[in-house]
Amino acid sequence: xxxxxxxxxxxxxxxxxxxxxxxxxxxxxxxxxxxxxxxxxxxxxxxxxxxxxxxxxxxxxxxxxxxxxxxxxxxxxxxxxxxxxxxxxxxxxxxxxxxxxxxxxxxxxxxxxxxxxxxxxxxxxxxxxxxxxxxxxxxxxxxxxxxxxxxxxxxxxxxxxxxxxxxxxxxxxxxxxxxxxxxxxxxxxxxxxxxxxxxxxxxxxxxxxxxxxxxxxxxxxxxxxxxxxxxxxxxxxxxxxxxxxxxxxxxxxxxxxxxxxxxxxxxxxxxxxxxxxxxxxxxxxxxxxxxxxxxxxxxxxxxxxxxxxxxxxxxxxxxxxxxxxxxxxxxxxxxxxxxxxxxxxxxxxxxxxxxxxxxxxxxxxxxxxxxxxxxxxxxxxxxxxxxxxxxxxxxxxxxxxxxxxxxxxxxxxxxxxxxxxxxxxxxxxxxxxxxxxxxxxxxxxxxxxx
Amino acid sequence: xxxxxxxxxxxxxxxxxxxxxxxxxxxxxxxxxxxxxxxxxxxxxxxxxxxxxxxxxxxxxxxxxxxxxxxxxxxxxxxxxxxxxxxxxxxxxxxxxxxxxxxxxxxxxxxxxxxxxxxxxxxxxxxxxxxxxxxxxxxxxxxxxxxxxxxxxxxxxxxxxxxxxxxxxxxxxxxxxxxxxxxxxxxxxxxxxxxxxxxxxxxxxxxxxxxxxxxxxxxxxxxxxxxxxxxxxxxxxxxxxxxxxxxxxxxxxxxxxxxxxxxxxxxxxxxxxxxxxxxxxxxxxxxxxxxxxxxxxxxxxxxxxxxxxxxxxxxxxxxxxxxxxxxxxxxxxxxxxxxxxxxxxxxxxxxxxxxxxxxxxxxxxxxxxxxxxxxxxxxxxxxxxxxxxxxxxxxxxxxxxxxxxxxxxxxxxxxxxxxxxxxxxxxxxxxxxxxxxxxxxx
Numbered sequence: 001x002x003x004x005x006x007x008x009x010x011x012x013x014x015x016x017x018x019x020x021x022x023x024x025x026x027x028x029x030x031x032x033x034x035x036x037x038x039x040x041x042x043x044x045x046x047x048x049x050x051x052x053x054x055x056x057x058x059x060x061x062x063x064x065x066x067x068x069x070x071x072x073x074x075x076x077x078x079x080x081x082x083x084x085x086x087x088x089x090x091x092x093x094x095x096x097x098x099x100x101x102x103x104x105x106x107x108x109x110x111x112x113x114x115x116x117x118x119x120x121x122x123x124x125x126x127x128x129x130x131x132x133x134x135x136x137x138x139x140x141x142x143x144x145x146x147x148x149x150x151x152x153x154x155x156x157x158x159x160x161x162x163x164x165x166x167x168x169x170x171x172x173x174x175x176x177x178x179x180x181x182x183x184x185x186x187x188x189x190x191x192x193x194x195x196x197x198x199x200x201x202x203x204x205x206x207x208x209x210x211x212x213x214x215x216x217x218x219x220x221x222x223x224x225x226x227x228x229x230x231x232x233x234x235x236x237x238x239x240x241x242x243x244x245x246x247x248x249x250x251x252x253x254x255x256x257x258x259x260x261x262x263x264x265x266x267x268x269x270x271x272x273x274x275x276x277x278x279x280x281x282x283x284x285x286x287x288x289x290x291x292x293x294x295x296x297x298x299x300x301x302x303x304x305x306x307x308x309x310x311x312x313x314x315x316x317x318x319x320x321x322x323x324x325x326x327x328x329x330x331x332x333x334x335x336x337x338x339x340x341x342x343x344x345x346x347x348x349x350x351x352x353x354x355x356x357x358x359x360x361x362x363x364x365x366x367x368x369x370x371x372x373x374x375x376x377x378x379x380x381x382x383x384x385x386x387x388x389x390x391x392x393x394x395x396x397x398x399x400x401x402x403x404x405x406x407x408x409x410x411x412x413x414x415x416x417x418x419x420x421x422x423x424x425x426x427x428x429x430x431x432x433x434x435x436x437x438x439x440x441x442x443x444x445x446x447x448x449x450x
Numbered sequence: 451x452x453x454x455x456x457x458x459x460x461x462x463x464x465x466x467x468x469x470x471x472x473x474x475x476x477x478x479x480x481x482x483x484x485x486x487x488x489x490x491x492x493x494x495x496x497x498x499x500x501x502x503x504x505x506x507x508x509x510x511x512x513x514x515x516x517x518x519x520x521x522x523x524x525x526x527x528x529x530x531x532x533x534x535x536x537x538x539x540x541x542x543x544x545x546x547x548x549x550x551x552x553x554x555x556x557x558x559x560x561x562x563x564x565x566x567x568x569x570x571x572x573x574x575x576x577x578x579x580x581x582x583x584x585x586x587x588x589x590x591x592x593x594x595x596x597x598x599x600x601x602x603x604x605x606x607x608x609x610x611x612x613x614x615x616x617x618x619x620x621x622x623x624x625x626x627x628x629x630x631x632x633x634x635x636x637x638x639x640x641x642x643x644x645x646x647x648x649x650x651x652x653x654x655x656x657x658x659x660x661x662x663x664x665x666x667x668x669x670x671x672x673x674x675x676x677x678x679x680x681x682x683x684x685x686x687x688x689x690x691x692x693x694x695x696x697x698x699x700x701x702x703x704x705x706x707x708x709x710x711x712x713x714x715x716x717x718x719x720x721x722x723x724x725x726x727x728x729x730x731x732x733x734x735x736x737x738x739x740x741x742x743x744x745x746x747x748x749x750x751x752x753x754x755x756x757x758x759x760x761x762x763x764x765x766x767x768x769x770x771x772x773x774x775x776x777x778x779x780x781x782x783x784x785x786x787x788x789x790x791x792x793x794x795x796x797x798x799x800x801x802x803x804x805x806x807x808x809x810x811x812x813x814x815x816x817x818x819x820x821x822x823x824x825x826x827x828x829x830x831x832x833x834x835x836x837x838x839x840x841x842x843x844x845x846x847x848x849x850x851x852x853x854x855x856x857x858x859x860x861x862x863x864x865x866x867x868x869x870x871x872x873x874x875x876x877x878x879x880x881x882x883x884x885x886x887x888x889x890x891x892x
Contacts, residue, residue: 048494049826050471081744090754093744098812100819119822149757153712157760157780161710163607264709267604302526303538312534315593318600342600372543379545379564385495386827 030395030405031223033230037239038211041230042395042405043223046388052219053388054126055115056134057396060207062185063109063329064245071187072195072203074107075151079200080114081105082143085136089143092129099125109185110329111400117389120220124229127215131233134213137204144197152193155186163263167441170261171271175437179250179330209240216396218388250275250331258438267318269441270346272353273333274431276324279403281331288326289414290422291334291430296373297365297423298322298336298356303372305356306338316344316352329401334431346440360427364420377415471822473848476835477669481677483656483685488839489663489672492828496565498665499832502581502680503840505689506557506653508633509626509770514645516633518653519552520591520598521646525559526550527590530579534590537576546573548580554627555770556840557653565666570675578679584650591643598638602630610780613714613881616706620877621720621774625695655686660839664832695720695772701874706881713786713882715779717793719875720772724841728866730854732766732775735863737813738805739797740764740777745812751796752779758789768841775871786880787887794873801871804864818852 031043061073083089096103101118103126116126159165169184176182187195215234217226253275279288298305299322306320320338340349384390395405477489508518526548527534541548546563559581563573605611615630622628632638661680663672699719722732733741740748740763752762762779777797781789805813825831825848838847 049822051822051826090744090750094812097742097745097816098819100816100821100823102820102823117823119819122819146754146757150753150760153758153781154760156711156782161609161712265607267600267607301538301542303535303542307538308535312590312593315596318597339600339604342596368543372539375545376542377545379569382495382497382564383547383562386497386829388826 030408031227032405033227035210035231035235037235037237038209039230039234039237040214040399041227042214042216042399043221043226044216044218044391044395045221045223046218046385046391047220050120050220051117051388052120052123052217052221053115053117053392054123054130055113055216055392055396056130057111057113057214057216057400058207059110059212059400060112060203061108061110062183062187063180063248064207065180065183065187067183068191068194069199069203070183070191071151071185072191072199073112073207074186075148075192075195076200076203077105077107077112077114078147078151079139079144080133080137082147083138083140084133085138086132087129089140092133095125095129101126107185109181111397113396113400115389115392123217123221123226127229127233130215131237134208134210134234135237137208139197139201139204141197144200148192148195151186152189155189155192158186159184160189163265163441163443164269167261167263167269167271167439170259171273171437171439174257174259174439175273175275175333177251177253178248180248181250181328181330181332206240210234210237211239212242214396214399216392216399218392218395248330253435253437256433256436256438258440261439261441262444263441265441265443267339268346268443269339270337270349270353271439271441272336272350273437275331275435276334276430277331278328279326279407280329280401285414286422287426287429290418290426291324292326293370293373293415293418294360294423294426295322295324295334296376297360297369300373300376306353309356310338310349310352314352315341317341317349320349320353327397327401327403333437346442350438350440357427357431361424361431363424365423367420370418370420370423374416374418378412381412471825474825474831474835476838476845478845479673481656481680483681483683485656485659485661485676485680485683486839487661487663487672487676488835488845489669490831490835491667491669491672492665492831494666495828496666497828498561498563498565498570498663498667499828500561500577500664501662501832501836502559502561503660503662503836504557504653505555505658506649507553507555508629508631509554509692510649510653510689511626511629511633511637513637514641514649515629515637516598516631517641517645517649518557519632520594520638520641521649522550522552522557522559523594523598524586524590524646525580525584527594528585528587530583531585532579533587537580541573541576544569544572546576548573548577552631554631558836570667574675574679581654581679582682586643586646586650588643591646595638595641598632599635602632602635602638605630609708609710609712609714609881612706612708613716613879616704616881617716617718617774617776617877617879620702620704620879621699621718623696623699625693625771627695627720627769627771651684652686653689654683656680656683657686657688659683660836662832662836662839664828664835692771697772697875699875699877701876703878704880705884706879707884708881710882711782712780713783713880715781715786715790715793715878715880716776717778717790717797717876717878718774718776719872719877721775721870722766722768722773723771724768725843726768728870729768730858731862731866732870734810734813734817734855734858735800735805735867736764736766736775737817738809738863739800742813742816745816747796747800748777748779748793751792752781752789756788756792758785758792783883783885784888786882788889790878790880791889797871798873801864801867801873804860804867807860810858810860810863814855814858817855821852 033041099122101116103116105114310317317338318341323335399405474490740746758781759779764777767773
């Protein structure tokens with residue numbers, strides 16, 4: 001517990017039905033304003049407690065990087081706490097702390113985001129500081145050398161010494177060919193070793209500007225006041241000229257891919273993924289919502305199929321789940337993962353999971369089962385309102401990946417329209433062997449553990 | 451810009467003392483059969499959260515280590531003649547959520563539902579069955595035992611987990627806190643259904659139960675629902691007092707070889723009970739030492755100065771009996787000597803000298819200025835109320851919280867650390883590969 005992190009970082013989102021929902025029951029309006037320099041400001045007033053969260057989202061992350069510079073977005077995120085023209089290294093955090101705030105940042109494949117949670121009257125403190133580091137970051141060699149060591153320690157902790165973490169890294173590199181999703185968010189160790197402070201300076205210059213950012217404020221705030229503060233602190237920052245981002249669309253997969261990853265581990269582990277589209281990659285979104293519900297049918301709770309059929313029923317799995325991130329910027333994977341129960345192999349678990357897929361392709365899901373998933377989605381959309389932070393995440397993420405924050409409002413209604421036939425159709429259309437990648441993690445003897 | 455920031459800061463700090471946060475009033479009653487109930491009504495969201503806390507943590511395992519955790523895992527695997535599938539379907543058909551967890555001190559059942567009639571009646575009914583009529587079916591028992599055994603095996607993959615297990619074994623020695631919550635292979639393999647049933651009968655009783663409700667129902671509703679839920683539980687007996695933790699442990703260093711790239715380091719001793727008179731000086735002091743991220747000394751020394759770790763921290767964890775004070779980090783194997791030297795040095799200096807005046811002021815601003823953040827959602831409210839009522843502090847604890855923080859002095863912190871954190875008694879555990887050390891000691 002109490003992990004200190006300049007970077008919480010979103011790796012493997014394997015649950016998805018808790019995701020994006022509409023303010024059905026209590027319509028908290030979202031207010032939008034775009035400043036002349038392109039900064040988009042979103043405000044959601046929620047007056048339950050005298051607090052607010054301020055998040056600034058930049059359209060840059062690991063999927064914007066290319067080979068040789070992987071991990072750059074994330075290291076830059078760390079450096080954003082290490083001083084600006086007017087702030088000493090660490091001073092940003094010190095000021096937030098003195099104002100009773102909690103702060104952090106996270107880097108994903110498609111975004112880099114910074115946030116402060118504070119008592120509501122401190123909004124101005126956070127805005128002023130974020131405006132400062134949007135255009136006045138001071139990258140210093142001494143701080144960089146030290147912070148790079150910190151990031152390498154972070155990588156060792158999350159990946160090198162975590163058998164499942166490392167397996168996931170190799171899995172992605174096998175599944176994707178030309179998509180930038182093949183690279184780890186934290187970067188390959190060699191790329192971290194080769195990184196120079198000049199690389200960071202160029203990256204910062206390229207991506208950190210008001211017209212590449214979204215400011216999201218949720219809490220006990222007044223929208224007009226937020227807009228006027230945003231104007232006051234951000235309006236003077238010049239917009240940058242952007243070249244269009246390269247599309248880098250994944251080439252078609254022409255047959256199943258599989259691999260074995262050996263790890264110093266005790267328990268075998270299986271990862272499988274089918275190539276699937278996302279909201280941002282299609283015009284007609286019907287299939288996307290169907291895939292979303294499909295992941296719920298498989299993995300949305302203890303009554304869902306994986307828990308029911310292969311953890312409890314056949315007892316082939318000790319754990320198993322399915323997941324789909326419909327809000328990725330680029331086409332992604334419909335994932336399965338799990339560990340076989342004692343006495344079963346990863347191959348047997350694979351067979352059991354594929355059998356579940358086959359049933360979805362063959363038989364219609366029962367109406368009762370479908371409505372249970374929908375009920376969970378509707379309830380979750382209310383539960384999410386208990387957290388300002390989560391509400392801000394929804395808006396910031398949808399906006400940053402290119403889908404648009406308005407999609408949050410459609411989510412529940414779109415999920416409600418999904419039919420059993422659509423589920424069978426998307427299972428047949430997308431969950432096909434030629435588009436599948438399978439990795440078995442094989443435990444190797446740990447020789448010197450006692 | 452620099453000057454402006456300073457002005458702004460000066461301005462907002464004035465607000466620290468004047469701003470007031472609405473502190474919830476906790477309503478309290480007892481059921482006839484002896485369960486303690488606490489309720490905080492909230493407006494705004496149609497959600498009800500509940501937590502049922504039994505004094506039935508792994509400390510109650512006796513010689514059947516793992517029985518508390520496995521008992522709680524079985525509750526929703528069959529109840530009132532329904533299968534695990536039927537229970538899950540009923541609950542999830544109205545979007546409600548339920549979970550169980552076991553710690554050393556407690557077993558908790560947590561529950562969340564929408565408050566419309568259908569959702570509430572259905573899900574509360576499920577909770578009722580699971581609590582009052584668990585069947586402990588043989589097939590579910592065998593499966594969950596097997597899954598627990600695999601989880602125990604999997605602990606061997608994680609140097610962080612191994613370090614924590616070794617540490618608790620060492621600092622708690624013969625005390626029940628020394629044992630792993632899930633148990634070990636030998637003890638879990640030996641468990642039978644009858645052990646779980648006996649454990650349930652002894653500890654899942656009204657006198658051993660605390661119920662906390664937070665959410666959008668009236669007090670009248672809450673009373674009726676709680677009566678329905680726990681009214682027919684046997685009164686039973688409150689669990690006996692735990693043995694005291696032996697404070698006089700022998701300081702030592704223990705290394706466990708593991709083929710990882712990092713060594714996980716933990717440095718610890720048992721210190722703090724719930725509701726301890728030294729709590730506030732120790733809490734505020736630790737905030738400065740290693741409890742507040744970037745502004746804390748340990749992070750500055752280990753991460754910001756030396757780049758030795760991603761995560762470095764310290765905490766006091768108050769428990770029923772003395773819970774640990776713990777400093778932790780993980781660093782590349784060749785730097786563990788440098789890191790452990792720096793950690794010891796930082797702690798020693800802090801114990802000797804205490805915090806500076808400026809550090810104390812900043813810490814108070816952070817804790818007091820962030821007070822509203824502790825209570826800004828139903829989830830956090832629930833966690834706070836559970837913490838208050840299970841630790842035995844007065845129900846108006848939150849009302850005087852910021853005053854108590856404000857009253858802490860440098861001298862109190864120094865004295866509390868000197869009296870309570872005895873470095874001679876501290877145990878250091880490292881798990882990683884022994885390699886030649888590359889040390890930069892200044």
